Structures are given as structure tokens and as C-alpha cells.
Amino acid sequence: MARVYNWQLQREMSYWYPESRPKRQFAAVFDINKCIACQTCTLACKTTWTSGKGQEYMLWNNVESKPYGCYPLQWDLKLLKALGPQEWRGAKYEGRTIFEAAPAGERALGWRPGDLDYSYPNVGEDDCAGRIEHGADLHLPHAAWFFYLARICNHCTYPACLASCPRGSIYKRPDDGIVLLDQGRCRGYRECTKGCPYKKVYFNPLAGVSEKCIACYPKIEQGLQNQCFVNCIGKIRLAGWISKPDQANPENPIDYLVHVKKLALPLFPQFGLEPNVYYIPPLNAPAAFLRQMFGPGAAAALETYRTAVDDADLAGLLGLFGCTEQIVSRWKRQDDWVIAARENGDEIVRVPLREPVYLREAFDKKYQVTRTNCP
Numbered sequence: 098m099a100r101v102y103n104w105q106l107q108r109e110m111s112y113w114y115p116e117s118r119p120k121r122q123f124a125a126v127f128d129i130n131k132c133i134a135c136q137t138c139t140l141a142c143k144t145t146w147t148s149g150k151g152q153e154y155m156l157w158n159n160v161e162s163k164p165y166g167c168y169p170l171q172w173d174l175k176l177l178k179a180l181g182p183q184e185w186r187g188a189k190y191e192g193r194t195i196f197e198a199a200p201a202g203e204r205a206l207g208w209r210p211g212d213l214d215y216s217y218p219n220v221g222e223d224d225c226a227g228r229i230e231h232g233a234d235l236h237l238p239h240a241a242w243f244f245y246l247a248r249i250c251n252h253c254t255y256p257a258c259l260a261s262c263p264r265g266s267i268y269k270r271p272d273d274g275i276v277l278l279d280q281g282r283c284r285g286y287r288e289c290t291k292g293c294p295y296k297k298v299y300f301n302p303l304a305g306v307s308e309k310c311i312a313c314y315p316k317i318e319q320g321l322q323n324q325c326f327v328n329c330i331g332k333i334r335l336a337g338w339i340s341k342p343d344q345a346n347p348e349n350p351i352d353y354l355v356h357v358k359k360l361a362l363p364l365f366p367q368f369g370l371e372p373n374v375y376y377i378p379p380l381n382a383p384a385a386f387l388r389q390m391f392g393p394g395a396a397a398a399l400e401t402y403r404t405a406v407d408d409a410d411l412a413g414l415l416g417l418f419g420c421t422e423q424i425v426s427r428w429k430r431q432d433d434w435v436i437a438a439r440e441n442g443d444e445i446v447r448v449p450l451r452e453p454v455y456l457r458e459a460f461d462k463k464y465q466v467t468r469t470n471c472p
């Protein structure tokens with residue numbers, strides 16, 4: 098095991114390979130509060146990449162309702178339980194990562210889902226925690242709660258899938274940090290499906306090899322955002338590039354949301370993979386649950402989110418989610434406009450800080466009719 102630095106844990110940790118960061122790292126921010134669980138992202142990915150034989154059960158992108166939803170079954174609970182206490186002291190993680198908790202002779206603490214674990218992709222959908230008495234919906238918020246968690250491969254800085262494969266079949270691209278699986282090398286050992294804590298590698302029983310989210314790399318190479326991003330109805334997603342914290346550039350939208358504002362947080366950072374999909378946590382979920390899921394920054398992130406309406410820069414940037422198919426590498430606000438730009442500063446699109454509201458007259462003089470949407 099090598100010693101590597103994990104900034105999400107604010108400490109060094111053990112990893113199977115030495116630290117080797119890509120030239121730039123693909124990353125994303127998901128705003129959970131805007132997700133409506135329409136599953137359009139799920140189907141956009143499914144129809145693009147996994148509609149073949151042996152891929153029926155694969156959901157490279159899935160959306161589950163927390164706290165009860167999970168695909169595969171209990172993917173998170175099983176590992177959290179096996180990992181034991183996960184203590185943070187301030188922003189520093191003092192518990193064990195899955196690499197540090199690996200049983201003797203193994204490279205990561207993990208478990209391999211069986212067929213039945215993949216049999217209930219919609220389990221817990223829209224189920225809420227807490228009892229709702231008749232009519233209690235009139236009195237929310239908010240003892241009863243749930244939220245939608247959209248998940249893809251995190252294209253981790255320290256991937257457990259990569260570390261676990263004895264064949265060295267999984268690699269991280271030096272140019273963009275996307276984690277890919279070489280099916281020519283793969284022999285179906287399935288250590289990757291056991292090692293990935295997020296369960297984002299899938300074994301294809303007909304092909305005898307594993308498969309995983311490819312971050313739509315053919316699109317990324319053309320400067321375009323991923324399929325599940327551009328098809329997102331709720332406009333919850335923004336794809337881009339993340340720097341290390343000490344190199345954060347406020348003009349980079351992902352750096353601004355993750356490093357400057359600390360609004361977007363990694364999923365289960367305590368596992369130790371430095372995952373690169375960052376979440377704006379949901380309002381109206383218990384603080385302890387969010388702290389376990391997103392780390393010690395969850396409460397402060399929510400406070401920032403609640404007051405974003407008074408922060409023209411932040412509110413403006415949140416308005417850039419879903420505004421273009423192109424990757425937004427730079428952004429800036431100019432008065433009442435927010436501008437998305439390419440790395441070289443070329444403008445892609447601009448959106449108003451506040452969407453104008455147009456009221457249509459109920460009576461249409463031109464056609465001499467009254468519209469049915471009259472107030």
C-alpha cells in the first residue's frame with residue numbers, strides 16, 4: 098500500500114497505488130433539491146449505453162429515494178455497517194477508509210451483490226421516513242422526509258474498482274480522470290463489483306466481463322456534457338473540471354461551488370475514494386443523516402444554500418445548470434446576467450439573473466378569443 102493525500106479527508110491515507118492525479122479531473126455537481134426523480138437521466142443512459150443483452154439490470158445512472166431507496170439493495174447500509182465508527186474531528190476524518198479497513202489479503206473492504214440484490218431497482222421509491230397521519234401533509238414541514246439521490250460512477254481519484262482488479266483491467270485516463278474498464282483485459286474476476294462501494298461496476302454474465310459508466314467520454318472529448326446531464330428535466334446537473342483545493346479557480350464553476358463556497362459535497366467521503374460527483378445537500382432532511390452521507394460540511398452547505406437568494410453570484414451560477422449542452426469551464430456574472438464560457442473565455446451562453454415573467458392577456462384581441470389559461 099502507498100501513502101496518498103485525500104483532501105476530502107484532510108489527511109493522508111493508504112491506497113494500493115501511489116498518488117497520480119490526471120492533468121485535469123472530470124467532475125460534476127448535482128443539486129439534489131431540484132431533482133424530481135423523473136428518471137429521464139436513467140433512461141437517457143440506458144438507451145445510449147446499456148440496451149444490449151446481459152445489460153438488462155445495469156443502471157449506470159440510477160435515482161433512488163433516500164432513506165429507503167437503494168440500488169443494489171442496501172449498497173450503502175451494508176458497507177457503513179461493516180466499516181464501523183466513522184469519526185470526524187472537525188474537517189479531518191479520523192475513522193478508517195475502506196482501504197484501511199481491508200481484510201488481510203484484500204485491497205478494499207467490500208461486498209459483492211448477488212442477483213436478488215439487483216431485483217428491486219425501485220425499492221423505497223417515494224417512501225418517506227416518519228409516519229404521516231391522515232391530513233398531516235397539511236402541516237408539513239417537516240417530520241416526515243425523503244429526497245432523491247441521483248447516482249452515477251464518481252470517477253474517483255482513488256477508485257476502489259481500479260485498486261481491486263487483480264488483472265489491472267481498470268484505468269484512470271491521465272487527460273481527464275475518467276475511469277474506464279478495458280474489456281479486452283478483463284477476465285470476469287468481479288473484484289471490481291465487490292470493491293466499488295457505490296456499486297457502479299456491473300458484471301455482464303453473457304459477455305463474461307464487467308462494464309461501467311464511461312462518463313460519456315466521446316461527448317466529453319468534444320466539449321459536450323454527458324447524456325444524463327443534458328437530458329435532465331430538473332436541470333440539476335453541471336459537468337466540468339475540478340482542481341485540487343490549493344489550486345481552486347473561482348472562475349471555474351465546479352471549483353467555485355466545491356472549494357470556494359463549499360456548497361457541493363462528496364458522497365460518503367469517509368469511504369476514502371475522493372469521489373468527483375459533488376452534491377448540494379437536500380433541505381428538510383435530518384442533519385445527522387446528511388452529515389453521515391456528505392461529511393461534516395453538510396450543515397454549513399445548507400446554510401449557504403438557504404441564503405443563496407441574497408448572493409447574486411451564487412444564485413446566478415446555480416442558474417447556469419442545464420443551460421447548455423457544452424461543458425462550462427468558466428463563468429462570470431455581469432450585472433444582471435450570468436455568462437457561461439469555454440476554457441479560453443469564449444462565451445457559450447448568457448442567462449438572466451432573474452427570468453422575466455410574461456403575462457399573457459386572457460383575451461386575445463387578434464383572434465378575438467379568450468384563452469383557457471385565463472386567471
Ligand code: SF4
Nearest residue numbers: 250251253257258293
Ligand atoms: Fe470505480 Fe466505483 Fe469510483 Fe466509479 S464510483 S470510479 S466504479 S470505485
Ligand code: SF4
Nearest residue numbers: 142310312313323325
Ligand atoms: Fe451514463 Fe454517461 Fe451518465 Fe455515465 S455519464 S451514467 S455513461 S449517461
Ligand code: F3S
Nearest residue numbers: 262283284287288289
Ligand atoms: Fe478485473 Fe473486474 Fe474484470 S476485477 S478482471 S475488471 S471483472
